[in-house]
Amino acid sequence: MYQYNDFDTAFLTERNAQFRAQVERRINGSLTEDEFKPLRLMNGVYLQLHAYMLRVAIPYGTLNSAQMDMLAHLAAKYDKGYGHFTTRQNIQYNWPKLRDIPDMLDDLGTVGMHAIQTSGNTIRNVTADHFAGAAADEVADPRPYAELLRQWSTDHPEFQFLPRKFKIAVTGAEADRAVIRAHDIGLQLVEQVGEIGFRVIVGGGLGRTPMIGKVLRNFLPMADLLPYCEAIVSIYNRLGRRDNKYKARIKITVHENGIETIRDQVETRFAQIRPAFTGVDQTLLADIKAQFAAPDFAKKSEAPFTAAYDADPVFRSWADTNLTAHKAPGYAIVSISIKKQGDTPGDATAEQMRAMAELARTYGHDELRISHEQNVILPHVHRADLPALHATLKAHGLATSNIGLISDIIACPGMDxxxxxTARSIPVAQQIATRFDELKLEHDIGELKIKISGCINACGHHHVGHIGILGLDRAGVENYQITLGGDHTETAAVGERAGPGFAYDEIVPAIERLIAAYLHLRNSPDERFIDAYRRLGLAPFKAALYPAVNAGGKADAA
Amino acid sequence: MTRAFTPKVLTANHLLEGDVVYLSASGGWVRDLAQAEVLTNEVDAQIRLIEAEQQVDTVVGVYLADVTAEGQPKHFREDFRATGPSNYAHGKQASTQAELN
Known part of the structure; x- marks a missing residue:
């Protein structure tokens, strides 16, 4: 993976020193909050409900063990012993003190990490497929391109004050695990007559006005990546609305101007700026690519895996649920669930982070990933090592077999x-997970994506959940709207609102009715919830959610 | 006709710690809602707000929050601010528990 060079290190040291001085000036009264706020946001510092929050970037979700150890160190030393992994593959600390934050940033700098551009109207942390470099189905590893984009976008002088924030996601596979169709720019590596390039998607986004991205270019040559992205952001910077925060994202710019107009303008701008990219970026890219070379995969017998699989039903269940096919023979991609039923989705303790770092060192070629679904991935583990790895995970409360199941819920921090x-998300997720664990139904239910947001901004991706839950404030009371049929993958779709919202104490029973209806309606155990929904439409699920009202809208006589 | 003034407390976040604080009757900032001054007079409340807004080296984001006559939060958001998150006892409920123990 990418190692900082002298330039990166010097840049970060200077930037951290600047921020330390800004914090000092805020504390001694030289800066007002209005002056300080944009400065702290540029460095990932928010003031939340109960405390400051520091959002640390995990570029394209990739970490080595030393970095994971550092995240654990921050959690233990400056926070309350844990961190929260987010849907943008970042980590958030919920309880830092203002005076400590410059020290936290200096500590992060020692392992090549930072919090720059994790907030503000800038190009945010570039996200990627969490299985990148390991997936059996990818055209190429997308991370070198994500790293090139990170370097290009960091402190880019033209793009520090965009109309609104700007998010780029990259994947190397047709199966979309990076939600590229719900990003401002989504990039998919594709192969065309032996050449690798990008399918460029623009104008996707969730939030108040959810939009599925539109294809801007079906094939962009690899060497044109930076100038083309620069052209897109440049056109957005010019056309994007600054008069209304709710209409300021590029999805609205594309929607209002039309994809054809945007394409024409981007292509014109691209033609103008392309000559300025003389190839330095390609030299840089070649250096970056060399640092993302695949690890030296071991060749050994898989007998320990087979023996454990045959002998231990707990291991078998975990292996069946949490492993994904790897491109290298004998290897597997391990998804570590940090969604143990009843726990807070995405939270890991310092001790758990250290355990995962140690596992990456021992069995995982020193690599970890954070998924947008708020889990931790060990992308390269030989199957022979899985029984030992699983035993260690169990000892740390990390062996939950629920990847892709009903308790593997995305939830934003919400009003906690x-x-x-506008409402809480975490306790709703905890209660749903606990309830279906009690019912021992989740493996029977099969693949199901529940995504919960505590406000319209949709950090919890509720629009693209098979079941989406949106928490709102209705006349001073928490109220939860359900959407159905959303999909975050290559067949992306925005879910359909099922009907009136549910009170806090009604939402879990409503989900239970919905699932009972699905189990009754599916034509076989292989038909996933989303497939049954697509086949049958909203009506039968709506009937289950609102049993007192029949299809005609009249009160049920029973 | 203007709406009748309803009881308020003056609240903010502490500049250094970031945690929720309330203005007490003695004019100091306290961390426990029970020790906050319940303001029942509109003019009084506005003066307190303006004065508090000047304390930029102590607090951030000062505002008046609705409470009942007994000083209990009216909105659930203020309930969470007064007690802490519901998933861990890491907020004010931690110190309340410590006092009880």
């Missing part, structure tokens, strides 16, 4: 932490 939230 977030100053923007």
């Amino acid at each position: 932490y977030c100053a923007l939230a």
Whole structure:
């Protein structure tokens, strides 16, 4: 993976020193909060409901063990012993003190990490497929391109004050695990007559006005990546609305101007700026690519795996649920669930982070990933090592077999932490997970994506959940709207609102009715919830959610 | 006709710690809602707000929050601010528990 060079290190040291001085000036009264706020946001520092929050970037979700150890160190030393992994593959600390934050940033700098551009109207942390470099189905590893984009976008002088924030996601596979169709720019590596390039998607996004991204270019040559992205952001910078925060994202710019107009303008701008990219970026890319070379995969017998698989039903269940096919023979991609039923989705303790770092060192070629679904991935583990790895995970409360199941819920921090939230998300997720664990139904239910947001901004991706839950404030009371049929993958779709919202104590029973209806309606155990929904439409699920009202809208006589 | 003034407390976040604080009757900032001054007079409340807004080296984001006559939060957001998150006892409920123990 990418190692900082002298330039990166010097840049970060200087930037951290600047921020330390800004914090000092805020504390001694030289800066007002209005002056300080944009400065702290540029460095990932929010003021939330109960405390400051520091959002640390995990570029394209990739970490080595030393970096994971550092995240654990921050959690233990400056926070309350844990961190929260987010849907943008970042980590958030919920309880730092203002005076400590410059020290936290200096500590992060020692392992090549930072919090720059994790907030503000800039190009945010570039996200990627969490299985990148390991997946059996990818055209190429997308991370070198994500790293090139990170370097290009960091402190880019033209793009520090965009109309609104700007998010780029990259994947190397047709199966979309990076939600590229719900990003401002989504990039998919594709192969065309032996050449690798990008399918460029633009104008996707969730939030108040959810939009599925549109294809801007079906094939962009690899060497054109930076100038083309620069052209897109440049056109957005010019056309994007600054008069209304709710219409400021590029999805609205594309929607209002039309994809054809945007394409024409981007292509014109691209033609103008392309000559300025003389190839330095390609030299840089070649250096970056060399640092993302695949690890030296071991060749050994898989007998320990087979023996454990045959002998231990707990291991078998975990292996069946949490492993994904790897491109190298004998290897597997391990998804470590940090969604143990009843726990907070995405939270890991310092001790758990250290355990995962140690596992990466021992069995995982020193690599870890954070998924947008708020789990931790060990992308390269030989199957022979899985029984030992599983035993260690069990000892740390990390062996939950629920990847892709009903308790593997995405949930934003919601009103338990977030100053923007209109309702809580975390306890709803905890209760759903606990309930279906009690019913021992989740493996029978099969693949199901529940995504919960505590406000319209949709950090919890509720629009693209098979079941989406949106928490709102209705006349001073928490109220939860359900959407159905959303999909975050290559067949992306925005879910359909099922009907009136549910009170806090009604939402879990409503989900239970919905699932009972699905189990009754599916034509075989292989038909996933989303497939049954697509086959049958909203009506039968709506009937289950609102049993007192029949299809005609009249009160049920029973 | 203007709406009748309803009881308020003056609240903010502490500049250094970031945690929720309330203005007490003695004019100091306290961390426990029970010790906050319940303001029942509109003019009084506005003066307190303006004065508090000047304390930029102590607090951030000062505002008046609705409470009942007994000083209990009216909105669930203020309930969470007064107690802490519901998933861990890491907020004010931690110190309340410590006092009880």
